[in-house]
Amino acid sequence: MEKILLIGKEGRLDCIAEAVRKKRYSTQLYMFSEVNNPGFLKKSVEVKIGKTDDVEVVAAYARTIRPDFAIIGPEEPLAVGVVDKLKEMGIPCVGPTKSLARLESSKSFTRELLSKYGIPVNPEYKVFHSLDGLEGYLREMGMFVVKPDGLTGGKGVKVYGEHLHSIREALQYCNELFARHPAVVIEEKLDGEEFSLQSFCDGRHVVDTIPVQDHKRAADGDSGPNTGGMGSYSCADHLLPFLSQDHLLQASRVNAAVAQALLNELGEEYKGILYGGFILTKNGLRLLEYNARFGDPEVMNVLPLLQTNFIDICEAIITGTLGKLSVAFEKKATVCKYVVPQGYPTNPVKGTCIEMEGVPAPSDRLRVYYAAVDQQSDGRLYLTGSRAVAFVGIGDTLEQAEAIAEDAADKVGGYVRHRKDIGTRSLIQQRIDHMKKIVSR
Secondary structure, X not given: OEEEEEEOOOHHXXXXXXXXXXXXXXXXXXXXXXXXXXXXXXHOOEEEEOOOOOHHHHHHHHHHHOOOEEEEOOHHHHHHOHHHHHHHOOOOEXXXXXXXXXXXXXXXXXXXXXXXXXXXXXXXXXXXXXXXXXXXXXXXXXXXXXXXXXXXXXXXXXXXXXXXXXXXXXXXXHHHHHOOOOOEEEEEOOOEEEEEEEEEEOOOOEXXXXXXXXEEEEEOOOEEEEEEEEEEEEOOOOOEOOEOXXXXXXXXXXXXXXXXXXXXXXXXXXXXXXXXXEEEEOOEEEEEEEEOOOOOOOHHHHHHHEOOOHHHHHHHHHHOOHHHOOOOEOOOEEEEEEEEEXXXXXXXXXXXXXXXXXXXXXXXXXXXXXXXXXXXXXXXXXXXXXXXXXXEEEEOOHHHHHHHHHHHHOOOEEOEEOOOOOOOHHHHHHHHHHHHHHHHO
């Protein structure tokens, strides 16, 4: 009997739990989480509630169950060194150590790593530790992006012309960031189409999953504030409508080069998920950011299509034998749509019930992943303020997958909403036209 500990608090963890349990009848799954949702309760032997970024509390729970290994879902536990602590206790992890997790927790570390090792996907950028010289650089850049050097849950990046409307406003925001973060990174504003490439990594071997396009903006038509991600899609040919095989190969090579650069720089093997957030521009591929774990929702487009046993992949990551494992995915399209509280992300409804009675049952064509909902003693599900439930449609075509996801998301009752346009023909055509326009300039 294999005993596995999952650490996390969101829909991403529910999806990972499903993959762990798939085709593996001799597995005992324990979950350390901040929410008590029905997905976790159904899939695990036990759900322990606690702060996932409290190293000592996580360690105390791990000490009581003594898992064979642990999988860390979100970025916060990685950034504070949960993996380091578990490794000290003899518990191997799918997830990088605190030093390696700087790939996500420190944008300046990542930019400078790529520059040092000649990985040519950085935009023009500069790291600032104070306001000295910052105004001059902003004026020199013209169009720019402000990024805090730390974790912000996907909501800290602000773009000039969209979130910031003057140099004065940008300087004020930078000053606010300096109060909470050691540095600010200023980067050129890039125009193009974004995509994610998540790869398994054992420190020396990198194996790619499927490219996915996420939708950060809160409302239809890519409007409203940024969120943790309102949904995402992947295509049956394992490309994207604006992405060629050559572009995907370039991104794959970047992920492999970054794994090697981390090994050279820190002398330590990166064991976990290398998630490159890329953008295709007129001047080629550029890196927006790295994440040190699966994306949420992007993991939901990938793991449901995984044909290789996920536990075999985890064990290969831990033992450094990933290069010997054949990893395959179904040739299907997926569309994920997140149902969120009304008012999300700025002023979300909390504490009210959602109704799931009319939602179709999960199947080979529909996955349902629970996130920031709390199942209380009355058996009902209550909103806790963040993304609530993700619905993933799976089909032979993108149109089929979108229709399945939309049908399910639309049937959730309560003070909730979702983006209806994710995965639709009209929105994807806008992305294709956008890329054609950029290239033709």
